[in-house]
Amino acid sequence: MARTDLDTPTSVTDLVTPTWEYAPAPQATDVVSIAATNDLFIGGDWVSTRDGSTTATLNPATEEQLATYTVAGPADVDAAVAAARTAFASWSRLRPATRGAHLYRIARIMQERAREFAVLESLDNGKPIRESRDVDVPTAAAHFFYHAGWADKLDWAGLGPGPRPLGVAGQVIPWNFPLLMLAWKIAPALACGNTVVLKPAETTPLTALLFAEVCQQADLPPGVVNIVTGDGDTGAHLVSHDGVDKVAFTGSTAVGKAIARQVAGSDKKVTLELGGKAANIVFDDAAMDQAVEGIVNGIFFNQGHVCCAGSRLLVQENVHEEVVDRLTERLGTLRLGDPLDKNTDIGAINSSDQLGRITDLVAAGEAEGATKWELDCALPTNGFWFRPTVFTGVEQSHTIATDEIFGPVLSVLTFRTPDEAVAKANNTPYGLSAGVWTEKGSRILEMAGRLRAGVVWANTFNRFDPTSPFGGYKESGYGREGGRHGLSAYLKPAA
Ligand code: NAD
Numbered sequence: 144m145a146r147t148d149l150d151t152p153t154s155v156t157d158l159v160t161p162t163w164e165y166a167p168a169p170q171a172t173d174v175v176s177i178a179a180t181n182d183l184f185i186g187g188d189w190v191s192t193r194d195g196s197t198t199a200t201l202n203p204a205t206e207e208q209l210a211t212y213t214v215a216g217p218a219d220v221d222a223a224v225a226a227a228r229t230a231f232a233s234w235s236r237l238r239p240a241t242r243g244a245h246l247y248r249i250a251r252i253m254q255e256r257a258r259e260f261a262v263l264e265s266l267d268n269g270k271p272i273r274e275s276r277d278v279d280v281p282t283a284a285a286h287f288f289y290h291a292g293w294a295d296k297l298d299w300a301g302l303g304p305g306p307r308p309l310g311v312a313g314q315v316i317p318w319n320f321p322l323l324m325l326a327w328k329i330a331p332a333l334a335c336g337n338t339v340v341l342k343p344a345e346t347t348p349l350t351a352l353l354f355a356e357v358c359q360q361a362d363l364p365p366g367v368v369n370i371v372t373g374d375g376d377t378g379a380h381l382v383s384h385d386g387v388d389k390v391a392f393t394g395s396t397a398v399g400k401a402i403a404r405q406v407a408g409s410d411k412k413v414t415l416e417l418g419g420k421a422a423n424i425v426f427d428d429a430a431m432d433q434a435v436e437g438i439v440n441g442i443f444f445n446q447g448h449v450c451c452a453g454s455r456l457l458v459q460e461n462v463h464e465e466v467v468d469r470l471t472e473r474l475g476t477l478r479l480g481d482p483l484d485k486n487t488d489i490g491a492i493n494s495s496d497q498l499g500r501i502t503d504l505v506a507a508g509e510a511e512g513a514t515k516w517e518l519d520c521a522l523p524t525n526g527f528w529f530r531p532t533v534f535t536g537v538e539q540s541h542t543i544a545t546d547e548i549f550g551p552v553l554s555v556l557t558f559r560t561p562d563e564a565v566a567k568a569n570n571t572p573y574g575l576s577a578g579v580w581t582e583k584g585s586r587i588l589e590m591a592g593r594l595r596a597g598v599v600w601a602n603t604f605n606r607f608d609p610t611s612p613f614g615g616y617k618e619s620g621y622g623r624e625g626g627r628h629g630l631s632a633y634l635k636p637a638a
Contacts (some may be wrong), residue, residue: 165478168485170272170626175263177349181212183219183372184355186226187365193218195373200348203269204482204491204526213350215371217544220340223369224386227311227338230366235336237310243294246334248286248361253280256357258611260350264322265482266553266558267349268444269491270445272483282607286625289609290334293630297335299569300630305637308336308413310388312633315378315402317394318344318493319448319549323607325351326625328391329368330609337389340369342381344394346494348372379405386538387411393450396547396573396618414622414632416450416614418547421596422568423453423604424558427462429580433602435469438553439576441604443477443531447551450619451576453604455544457564460557467535467555471516474531479520489551492527501529501550508534508543513554539570547573561586565593578604597623 155352161341178198182189199208213219234242253260259564260283261276270279298304312332316324321343332339339505343351355370371377375398380391383405392402393416406413423441425434441453458466482490492498509515513534524530529550537544544554558564568577577596579587591599597615600606607613614620 164487169481170262170265170483170484170485172262172266174259175266177210177266178264179210181210181348181352181372182493183213183215183223184222184352184358184368184370185219185365185411186229186369187359190222192216193222195219195377198345200267200346201345202266202526203493204523206525206527209266209349212352212372215342215373215377219371220377220380220384223340223371223515224311224313224381224384226366226369227340228573230364231308231310231338234333234338234364234367236276237336239295239297239336242334242336243291245361245363246287246291246294249290249357249363250284252357252360253284253287256353257281257284260322260353262483263353264350265490267347268321269482269493271487271490273485273487274445277325279320280609282609283512286323286326286330286609290330293331294334297630297634300627300634302631302636303633306335307637309633309635310337311386312337312339312389312391313381313384313387314339314341314391315394316341316343316383318347319445319450321347322350322354324393325354329392331389331624331629332389332633333367335630337633340371340381340387342371342373342378345374345570346379369405382406390414391632392416396620399620412632414614414620414624415620416624417575417618417620418549418573419450419452419615419619420455420547420571420573421451421453421576421578422455422457422564422594423569423578424457424564424568424580424590425459425466426579426581426586428582430582430602431462431465431469434467434580435473437578437580437602437604438466438470439473439477442553443474443489443551444605446529448493448497448549449605451598451605452549453576453578454548454553455568456553456555456568457558458555459564463555463557467533471533474518474533477518477531478531479518479528480523483529489531492529492550495527497549498527498529501548501552504543504546504548504550505532505552508537508541508552508554511543513537513539513541513543520616539567545571561590565590569595572618575614575619576600
């Protein structure tokens with residue numbers, strides 16, 4: 144690490160933000176071995192497809208093919224559900240402490256193989272290794288540790304003595320946190336005595352397949368976890384399957400609504416974790432350095448591919464200029480590029496489809512009259528990339544203020560009073576998360592009570608912990624994952 148500009152500083156800005164250059168610090172990839180072709184994990188074994196097909200998963204940072212995998216057909220899903228049903232009979236009756244021991248073992252193996260998981264996640268998803276290594280993988284293991292502890296304490300989960308598992312859970316997850324979303328789904332289901340069939344997203348199947356190896360290594364009984372890779376049709380067949388007792392879905396609001404319609408009238412229990420358009424609210428008394436870090440973390444973490452991202456920044460009018468100046472100055476220090484470089488802050492966009500969606504929404508923002516700022520940086524020649532972007536002069540009616548962009552794009556709006564902040568923050572069909580930055584504890588409590596969001600962070604943003612329930616209101620879905628509340632989604636009261 145060397146300072147490149149050693150001249151005498153000529154302005155205050157030079158003193159505050161020196162130009163730093165970093166030598167490349169690439170993470171070695173020899174820790175992972177990716178099979179060229181991948182079967183389905185059903186009944187504890189790798190099995191070839193019965194009626195499916197194959198497709199490829201790419202490295203979004205290079206567009207190179209990483210592997211091919213199976214797109215499971217209806218007969219494959221039937222087989223996976225049947226395997227989960229068979230396994231349920233014994234898994235649900237296993238001594239709870241023994242179930243917990245299996246989960247502990249999985250958690251420990253995930254820790255032991257953490258580097259392998261982190262590299263594979265960054266290769267398949269495009270997220271910076273710093274994030275997969277320090278956030279995704281440790282938090283995924285933490286979910287297994289946490290739920291392992293619950294396995295023999297379910298009588299105290301708030302559902303009365305002797306709560307029972309639901310049966311077979313059909314679980315469908317998105318591509319933005321592939322391993323972490325898997326952990327949010329599988330850990331509570333197994334702790335409560337259910338068995339699962341999980342379908343990863345089209346563009347990120349690889350860490351779920353590596354997790355299947357961990358299940359084998361942990362001697363998890365066959366059929367307790369089944370992984371069926373595939374597309375939307377695979378997911379649709381799984382969630383509507385008669386043999387599935389519980390549907391757990393994380394993904395877009397549009398697909399969530401389709402699933403709700405599909406399972407309406409059945410006795411399946413359903414949780415939906417959907418999209419968001421969170422307000423991150425900065426009052427004029429906030430600690431500004433921390434707030435600016437929180438804004439950056441809120442929207443540029445994971446390239447903004449975060450359902451609870453703070454994509455709408457609401458700034459008190461009298462500090463708007465100061466906040467925007469500090470923010471763009473801070474963004475100027477972000478490094479965009481190779482996800483496997485340990486210095487990278489902004490990795491690749493997960494797919495060309497997603498890049499297209501972000502590009503269209505940003506074009507709409509410009510067409511509707513908002514002012515665009517973007518990071519002045521070179522983009523790699525291959526792969527899918529988008530510069531961190533900030534829109535000021537955004538009005539509530541603008542598309543970029545209402546639609547989920549799911550990319551590194553921030554819309555800045557202003558407010559004068561707490562009432563106006565609440566009204567603007569709640570003016571969205573979503574209700575997943577919000578942030579409040581102020582030094583006044585009383586204001587935090589008042590705002591938290593008035594914001595229609597499942598999670599409200601105070602003087603921080605994007606904090607995840609397995610002990611804390613997560614979920615939305617309105618079109619962000621229903622049900623909670625994590626904490627004691629999350630267990631109730633996988634249990635029913637004693638007969
Ligand atoms: P998506 O809805 O397109 O796909 C999600 C998953 O659903 C994929 O595995 C996909 O194959 C599957 N799927 C597609 N159609 C289906 C159908 N008809 N029936 C069953 N499964 C089907 O979403 P995405 O683009 O992969 O993910 C981005 C979205 O996920 C964003 O809207 C984001 O906000 C949301 N998300 C929400 C949370 C949360 O906890 N609330 C977390 C992460 C992502």
